Structure formats: structure tokens, C-alpha cells
Amino acid sequence: MKKLVGALTAVAVMGAAACGSSTGSDDSGPIKIGAVHPETGALAGVGGLMNDGAAMAVADINAAGGIASLGGRPLELVSGDSQGKADVGRSEAQRLISSGAVALIGAYQSDVTQGVTSVAERARVPLVIDVAIDDQILDQGYRYSFRIQPDASMAGADGARALAAIAEQTGQAVNRVSYIHIEGAYGESAFHAFEKEARNEGISSVQGITYPATNFSDATTVVREAAVSNPDVIAATGYYPDSLLVARAIEQLNLNVKGVYGVANGGFDDSSFPGDAGTAGDGVLNANFHFDGTSERVNDIRARFQEQFGRPMETAAVLSYQAVEVIAAGLEEGTDTNTEALRDAIAALSIEDPLVANGGPIEFDETGQNKNALAIVMQVRDGAIEQVFPEQFATDAIEFPVGTGLETGL
Amino acid sequence: MSVASAATASSESGRTAPRVSPGLAVGLTCVLMLTVIYFFGDQDQALITQAVVSGLLLGGVYALISVGLTLIFGVLGIVNFAQGAMLTMAMYIVYALSTTGLPVYAATIVAVPLMFVFGMIVQSTLLTKLTISGSHEGPLLVTLGLSLLIVNVLLMIFGGRPLSVEVPVEGTVSIFGSVASWPRVLAFIGAAIVAVALKLVLERTPLGLSIRAVASNSEGAKLVGVDVGRVYAFTFGIGAACVAVAGGLMTPFTSLTPSVGEQFTILAFVIVVLGGLGSVIGAVVGGLVIGLVQTVGAIYLPGTGSLILVFAVFILVLFLRPEGLYGVRR
Numbered sequence: 001m002k003k004l005v006g007a008l009t010a011v012a013v014m015g016a017a018a019c020g021s022s023t024g025s026d027d028s029g030p031i032k033i034g035a036v037h038p039e040t041g042a043l044a045g046v047g048g049l050m051n052d053g054a055a056m057a058v059a060d061i062n063a064a065g066g067i068a069s070l071g072g073r074p075l076e077l078v079s080g081d082s083q084g085k086a087d088v089g090r091s092e093a094q095r096l097i098s099s100g101a102v103a104l105i106g107a108y109q110s111d112v113t114q115g116v117t118s119v120a121e122r123a124r125v126p127l128v129i130d131v132a133i134d135d136q137i138l139d140q141g142y143r144y145s146f147r148i149q150p151d152a153s154m155a156g157a158d159g160a161r162a163l164a165a166i167a168e169q170t171g172q173a174v175n176r177v178s179y180i181h182i183e184g185a186y187g188e189s190a191f192h193a194f195e196k197e198a199r200n201e202g203i204s205s206v207q208g209i210t211y212p213a214t215n216f217s218d219a220t221t222v223v224r225e226a227a228v229s230n231p232d233v234i235a236a237t238g239y240y241p242d243s244l245l246v247a248r249a250i251e252q253l254n255l256n257v258k259g260v261y262g263v264a265n266g267g268f269d270d271s272s273f274p275g276d277a278g279t280a281g282d283g284v285l286n287a288n289f290h291f292d293g294t295s296e297r298v299n300d301i302r303a304r305f306q307e308q309f310g311r312p313m314e315t316a317a318v319l320s321y322q323a324v325e326v327i328a329a330g331l332e333e334g335t336d337t338n339t340e341a342l343r344d345a346i347a348a349l350s351i352e353d354p355l356v357a358n359g360g361p362i363e364f365d366e367t368g369q370n371k372n373a374l375a376i377v378m379q380v381r382d383g384a385i386e387q388v389f390p391e392q393f394a395t396d397a398i399e400f401p402v403g404t405g406l407e408t409g410l
Numbered sequence: 411m412s413v414a415s416a417a418t419a420s421s422e423s424g425r426t427a428p429r430v431s432p433g434l435a436v437g438l439t440c441v442l443m444l445t446v447i448y449f450f451g452d453q454d455q456a457l458i459t460q461a462v463v464s465g466l467l468l469g470g471v472y473a474l475i476s477v478g479l480t481l482i483f484g485v486l487g488i489v490n491f492a493q494g495a496m497l498t499m500a501m502y503i504v505y506a507l508s509t510t511g512l513p514v515y516a517a518t519i520v521a522v523p524l525m526f527v528f529g530m531i532v533q534s535t536l537l538t539k540l541t542i543s544g545s546h547e548g549p550l551l552v553t554l555g556l557s558l559l560i561v562n563v564l565l566m567i568f569g570g571r572p573l574s575v576e577v578p579v580e581g582t583v584s585i586f587g588s589v590a591s592w593p594r595v596l597a598f599i600g601a602a603i604v605a606v607a608l609k610l611v612l613e614r615t616p617l618g619l620s621i622r623a624v625a626s627n628s629e630g631a632k633l634v635g636v637d638v639g640r641v642y643a644f645t646f647g648i649g650a651a652c653v654a655v656a657g658g659l660m661t662p663f664t665s666l667t668p669s670v671g672e673q674f675t676i677l678a679f680v681i682v683v684l685g686g687l688g689s690v691i692g693a694v695v696g697g698l699v700i701g702l703v704q705t706v707g708a709i710y711l712p713g714t715g716s717l718i719l720v721f722a723v724f725i726l727v728l729f730l731r732p733e734g735l736y737g738v739r740r
Contacts, residue, residue: 044570183713210713241665276574
């Protein structure tokens with residue numbers, strides 16, 4: 001086994017070295033932007049979408065004449081496959097930087113992103129995080145990392161506030177919530193933030209139930225456990241496959257709850273969810289960062305994406321597109337591709353007309369977090385994902401309590 | 411009964427120290443522990459019932475994945491690292507067939523011979539020489555490589571987005587007040603049928619006799635005219651056919667991604683070693699025990715805690731019975 005590990009490591013190192021030997025960008029050629037995403041492994045689907053989103057942004061910017069302030073120099077996307085693993089993500093980030101990338105985007109999973117941020121910091125290359133929700137990533141005092149989406153605390157707190165507001169708006173009491181979440185930084189930080197804010201909002205009891213991130217193939221027991229306390233709402237945080245299991249188990253157990261409410265849930269607002277979940281998905285709510293479906297620019301980009309790649313452009317891919325735009329805007333401000341100047345330019349940006357639902361222009365605070373980032377509420381309505389809350393982002397009216405498959409009220 | 415132990419039963423009859431049947435011991439232990447949990451566990455009883463039912467159904471699926479693995483190990487001595495990837499492959503075959511309009515369960519029936527042939531080809535082209543030479547690392551590396559190949563080819567063809575099939579049987583069935591979905595119940599029934607069929611094939615057919623003979627002593631079997639290479643190929647084929655049944659029956663309640671099967675590989679090894687290497691019954695009992703431990707354990711130890719409990723039970727059993735529940739003392 002030791003020999004095997006040794007051999008595999010040698011192959012990996014040789015591969016990385018071979019790729020790393022390509023030349024860096026000079027002053028006239030394309031400006032390289034590195035993208036680190038999980039292109040293989042369990043999250044290859046979303047990783048591939050994100051790369052396609054970034055590639056499309058690069059193509060759009062080049063088609064519009066490149067970086068005007070740098071004499072129309074085009075952008076070039078160089079991508080690295082994290083395989084969903086933190087150590088591979090780190091070495092890929094390193095490789096992209098040594099091949100001449102002036103900025104990075106990435107990396108979807110929080111633990112992988114954590115590694116990429118440290119590489120970016122050491123190399124003094126700006127990293128624009130497209131998706132990675134864990135609070136701790138930006139808690140290290142890093143200067144070169146920026147995040148467009150809300151962190152877990154923001155999403156959890158936004159989720160709790162929105163649930164309280166929805167309850168009030170619809171005249172439904174929500175006092176008890178059972179919260180099912182995946183183990184690990186993502187699930188736990190969203191849960192704790194939700195729990196804290198829910199208490200401020202007068203939701204008296206939030207019970208947390210954890211499930212493992214691996215070997216989770218049946219959700220009936222955790223859902224049954226969530227039902228023991230007789231909650232008004234079942235909340236859930238997790239990735240796609242596990243969230244689908246949770247939704248199906250809730251339907252099968254025919255629980256007497258007012259609604260199923262995702263908090264920064266990676267599955268409930270995926271465009272595959274309504275079809276895969278069938279009746280189990282009807283009326284499921286999700287408070288999450290999301291592309292702004294009311295924006296014409298977003299609808300145009302998503303329609304072109306669908307046409308070009310034959311798949312719907314999920315929020316994660318829209319965020320990758322946005323991340324490239326942030327870097328491009330930074331390059332437009334800077335005089336050259338000096339990464340230090342680029343970092344300062346990104347830190348000072350104010351991007352109007354963001355592609356994601358945002359509480360204002362995209363602007364970064366001193367930690368690098370987009371201070372106007374926002375989680376809005378989506379709902380599965382007639383087999384489609386609609387934005388339902390708050391009013392300014394709504395594409396459809398909210399339905400609460402939810403009828404199909406679930407009895408209403410207590 | 412173990413593949414090898416069936417063949418050597420007569421030679422073992424000299425060792426007649428009376429001992430409790432492991433199945434009975436395991437059953438009694440489970441019942442005893444569940445009784446304690448029910449009456450002194452300080453938990454909602456309906457929740458425990460749900461955990462037990464879910465655990466047994468999950469265990470059935472585990473058993474189905476493990477019987478193929480244990481057979482391959484028992485006869486060929488190959489640690490098949492590609493079992494999880496073969497499971498995924500079977501699921502994608504079922505998915506691909508179902509997109510042509512074939513119902514999932516009919517697609518499973520088509521997938522079984524396809525996977526059987528695939529298994530035979532893999533064994534006869536890639537593994538037979540290594541198996542006969544008695545090399546241990548060789549087959550291990552080949553199956554590891556095969557699993558990487560399968561996963562990446564699936565990724566290339568189908569992409570990484572989670573896929574689902576249309577489920578022909580919807581709805582749930584109530585078992586002692588707890589709820590089980592029909593597809594899971596059908597998977598459990600399928601597991602039971604496969605286990606019984608496999609046992610019958612091994613004990614009642616000429617092929618089973620040759621398999622047992624090769625498992626027990628391949629040199630001796632060769633001398634009496636058994637085509638060892640052919641038996642190896644058949645065995646690997648049967649192992650692959652077992653995961654085809656498992657994959658097909660699991661497809662209705664699993665999101666398909668190219669790496670979906672990997673999570674089962676390690677658990678399947680645990681189950682196979684727990685049940686006794688090469689023992690079909692051992693794999694079934696091991697699967698049920700691990701399923702139960704995982705779901706009932708999750709009530710008390712949430713998250714990864716239930717997996718820690720699985721490994722604790724595993725180590726405990728190996729400590730008490732190093733050869734596994736139904737294994738042959740070597």
C-alpha cells in the first residue's frame with residue numbers, strides 16, 4: 001500500500017511539474033485568470049458548470065474588446081481540477097499561479113477554498129471566491145481573498161429573518177423548527193447562525209439534527225427524529241443528493257408541518273430538483289444566495305449558456321461568471337497586471353448591476369466579504385424554481401403554509 | 411456457509427468443539443440490545459422502530475453489494491477495489507436503458523447479463539494470469555485502475571450532474587407503524603432472492619461444485635479436470651452480476667453521480683470481513699448488522715458518530731472471532 005501511495009504521489013507530482021512549466025503571461029498576450037474547481041470526483045457536475053460559466057464570462061469580455069484600459073488585451077482562462085480535495089486544490093492553485101495567472105477564482109467547497117486562499121495569500125495573487133460558504137475562510141485576516149456570495153452566518157441569519165417575515169406576512173405562527181444539517185463547517189455554521197437569529201426573531205425552539213457527509217443513503221431516520229419535537233417547519237442544509245433524500249423522506253413520512261425550508265441548501269434551488277423530487281419537491285422553500293432572476297442581463301446570460309452548453313446555468317456558474325467580471329473590473333482600474341495593484345483595485349470596487357441577488361452594489365469590506373451579499377427565498381412552484389421573497393426579487397407569490405404532500409397547520 | 415468451508419466441511423468435521431451458531435448469537439445480541447434501547451434508551455419508540463426498519467432495509471442493500479465481493483474474494487483471492495465502480499457502472503447502464511423507455515426493473519434484468527459478461531471479460535483478460543500466479547498486489551492495482559477508468563469514462567459520457575430515473579413504483583408501506591418506501595422494500599426482497607439463489611447455485615449445481623472445488627484447492631481441482639480459468643471468469647462474472655442487481659434496485663432511490671458507488675466500497679469490505687471472507691451468509695448477516703448499527707446508532711451518535719460505531723462493532727467482532735462471523739479458521 002505504501003508503494004502504491006508513493007507511486008501515485010510521484011505521478012501526481014510529475015504531472016503537476018510538467019504542466020507548471022508553461023510560460024507565464026507577458027505584457028502583450030492574453031491575461032491569464034486561474035480557475036480551481038472540482039472537475040472530477042463527486043462534485044464534478046457543478047465544478048464543470050462553474051468552469052463553463054467562467055469560460056463564458058471570459059469569452060463575453062473578449063468579444064466586447066478585452067480589457068480596454070490595457071489596450072484591449074484579452075483574457076484567458078486556465079483551469080485546474082481540485083478533484084474536490086483540499087491538497088489537490090492547493091497544488092493546482094500553485095500551478096496556475098506559476099503558469100502566469102494574475103488572479104484566481106474558486107473553489108466551491110469550503111475546505112478546498114481554505115487551502116486555495118492560503119496559496120493566494122502567500123503568492124500575493126488576488127482570489128475571488130465564487131462559491132464557498134464557511135465563515136472561517138475570511139476570518140484569517142487574509143488580504144488577497146474576496147467573496148461575492150454571503151458567508152454561512154449571513155445566509156443562516158438571512159434565512160431566519162426571512163422565515164420570521166414570511167410567517168408574519170402569511171399570518172402563520174412558526175415557533176418550533178427542526179433543523180437537519182450535514183456534518184462539517186458548511187452545515188454547522190449555517191445552523192448556528194440560523195439558530196441565533198431565529199431566537200432574536202422569536203422562534204422559540206430550534207432543534208439541530210446532524211447527518212454524516214459520507215455514507216448517507218437513507219434519510220428516513222433523521223427526518224423521523226426531526227418530527228419527534230412536532231415542529232412547525234423542517235429546515236435543512238446540505239448538498240444535492242442528501243437534500244433530495246431528505247425531501248423524499250419528509251414526503252414519505254407525511255409529516256404535519258407547515259413547510260420545508262432550506263437554509264443555504266445546495267439542492268433545493270437546483271434546476272434538477274423539481275423534476276427529480278417530483279411531488280416531494282412541491283412548495284419546498286430555500287433561503288440561499290441566488291442569481292437575480294429579475295435581471296434582464298442575467299436572463300440573457302443564462303439563455304446563452306443553456307444554448308451553448310445544453311444545460312441550465314445554476315447559481316454557482318453565475319457566480320463564477322460574476323467572479324471573472326470582478327477581476328476584469330479590477331484590471332480595468334489597474335494600470336497593468338501587477339497583482340498588488342489588482343488586489344487594491346478589487347478591494348475598492350463597487351459593481352452596480354450584480355448578477356446575483358444582492359442588497360446593493362458588490363463592495364468588499366476589510367475582510368474581503370461582499371458586504372451587500374444576500375440570501376433570498378426560492379420556492380418550487382409548478383415544477384420550477386421561483387424567487388418568492390423579498391418582494392423586490394420576487395418572480396412569483398409565496399405559498400405558505402404549503403399544501404401538496406403535507407397537511408397544513410397544527 | 412462459506413464457499414471454501416462447504417468444500418472442506420468433511421475434513422473439518424474432526425474439529426467438533428460444540429459452538430453456538432454465529433447467526434443465532436448475532437440475532438440474540440441484536441434483539442437484546444434493541445430491547446435495552448427500547449425500554450431504557452430514553453428515546454421516542456416510534457423513532458427507534460423507524461431506525462430499525464430503515465436499518466434492515468439499508469442492510470439488505472449493503473448485503474447485496476457485499477455478496478459479490480465476498481464471492482470474488484473467497485474463490486479468486488482478489489481484493490476487488492472496483493466493486494463500487496462496477497456498482498456505479500451498473501446503475502448508469504440501468505439509467506441509460508431507462509431513458510429508452512424501459513422501466514427500471516426491466517432495465518435491471520437486462521443489465522445483469524451485461525455486467526456478467528463484463529465481469530467475465532475483465533477476469534479473463536486482465537486478471538487470470540495474475541490470479542494464477544498468486545500475486546496479491548497485481549490484482550489489487552488492476553482493480554484500482556479499473557475503478558478509476560470506469561468512474562472517469564462515466565464522467566466523460568454522462569457528465570457529473572446528478573441524474574435520476576423515473577420510478578415505476580411510488581408510495582410507501584407501513585411496517586409496525588414506521589414507513590418504508592416501496593423501492594427500498596423491493597431492493598430488500600431482491601437482496602434476499604439473490605442471496606438464496608447464489609447459495610443454491612453454489613451448493614446444488616455442477617458449476618457451484620467446481621467453484622467450491624477451485625476455492626478450496628485450485629491445484630487439486632485442475633488435476634481432476636476442472637477448467638480453473640473458466641471458473642475464475644464465471645466467478646468474477648457472478649460477482650459483477652450481483653452488483654448489477656444491487657445497482658438496478660438502488661437506482662430508484664439514489665442520485666446518480668460517477669462516484670456514487672465509492673462510498674459503498676469501504677463498507678462492503680467491512681461487511682465481508684465481518685461476515686467472514688468468502689461467506690455468502692456472512693455477507694448477508696454482516697450487511698444487516700452494519701445497516702442496523704448505522705441507523706440505530708445515529709439516534710445516539712449523530713453524524714459520523716454512527717460510522718465510528720460501525721467500525722467499533724467491526725473491531726469488536728474481529729477481536730472475538732478473528733475469522734469473521736461465518737469465516738473458516740485457517
